[in-house]
Amino acid sequence: MRELKVGIIGAGIWGANHARVFNTLLQTRLVAVCDIAPERANAFKEQSGCAAAYSDFNELIADPEVEAISVATPDFTHAPIILAALKANKHVLCEKPLAMTLEETEEVAKAAAQSSGKLMVDFHNRVNPAIVQLRDAVAAGEIGNAVHGYARLSNTTYVPLEMLSWAAKSSALWFLGSHVVDALRFVLNDEVVRVYSVARSGVLKARGVDTQDVHISTLEFSKGAVITLENSWILSTANPIAYDFKIELVGDKGQINANPSHNGAVTKLTSQGAKFADLLGITPTGPSRIGGFVLEAIAQFVDAVLDEAPLLADAKDGLAVTRVLAAIEQSAAQGTPVRLCF
Ligand SMILES: NC(=O)c1ccc[n+]([C@@H]2O[C@H](COP(=O)([O-])OP(=O)(O)OC[C@H]3O[C@@H](n4cnc5c(N)ncnc54)[C@H](O)[C@@H]3O)[C@@H](O)[C@H]2O)c1
Secondary structure (H helix, E strand, O other), X not given: OOOXXXXXXXXXXXXXXXXXXXXXXXXXXXXXXXXXXXXXHHHHHHHHOOOEEEOOHHHHHHOOOOOEEEEOOOHHHHHHHHHHHHHOOOEEEEOOOOOOOHHHHHHHHHHHHHOOOOEEEOOHHHHOHHHHHXXXXXHOOOOOOEEEEXXXXXXXXXXXXXXXXXXXXXXXXXXXXXXXXXXXXXXXXXXXXXXXXXXXXXXXXXOOOOOOOEEEEEEEEOOOOEEEEEEEOOEOOOOOOOEEEEEEEEEOOOEEEEOOOOOOOOEEEEOOEEEEOOOOOOEEOOOOOEEOHHHHHHHHHHHHHHHOXXXXXXXXXXXXXXXXXXXXXXXXXXXXXXXXXX
């Protein structure tokens, strides 16, 4: 079996999940890690058992042992890292969003087309069983033509106030909306042609994180579906899980609703109240091994690199999503609808 040697840039919460996946998959070996915080890179190296730790991403990219690179750094830092890795013709798996400005994302897409390295965006909801059910039902014509719908991916205040040190440089729109816009494109097999959005700020700002509380957006797709999208970072921490994810689609022949926030298999009732565990995305299968759609998406990147299997989501998908999110921000800022051209 051919082995893929991997390096991870960004030794934080999500980089740790990438490491668990690479340590679970038989075809991958984690060989290097990089974090601008050297103590974090060193601790990660010890925990994951990889050979090298760096604090400059250029050093990891130049390491001849590293064939493929996971980019798991904060949202606003992705572009220069991906550009350097693609220039060195390394394969890249990047966390969502691909980049946070249209200019940067276009540059990345151009670099991906010129590199012999492959680029995949980790839009793992494409292998989330609940979202795949939606896609299959729509493709089979079970609801007829999608007419309207509602999509919500929002977090409790735990995420911007306690989990992410860099929340002020992102927003629920970029951190969460990137997942849902891609999932809707995937489910409807369609592109967004017009958006109108209203944002509200103040709750997070009053607590020291200067970013929007919520974007409520209307997305019109080219085949006619109109979807209301909510991305909030101020849900109550009393919720049973730190995120709430719902997609409901109404067609001219039927309706389909998905609630992938939790699969209801485990409810913990303690002094913290009722709490659900995520068993769909990260399914614990052993002390350092995981299954679930987080693993499945990364496994598809490995299959694409080693066996020429199709990428789950490529630079074009990353660019399409950034276009929609940038248009939503523009609409919220100017108070008028924004039309997109493809
Ligand atoms: N797919 C998902 O469901 C999911 C969930 C959580 C986070 N994410 C994404 O993963 C990425 C990382 O998020 P996180 O929650 O792990 O954040 P985090 O803050 O826990 O970790 C980020 C790490 O990157 C390091 N870093 C920052 N700039 C760097 C640079 N230039 N070079 C090297 N290291 C650098 C930081 O020191 C930190 O250790 C984000 O893009 C986020 O949107 C995806």
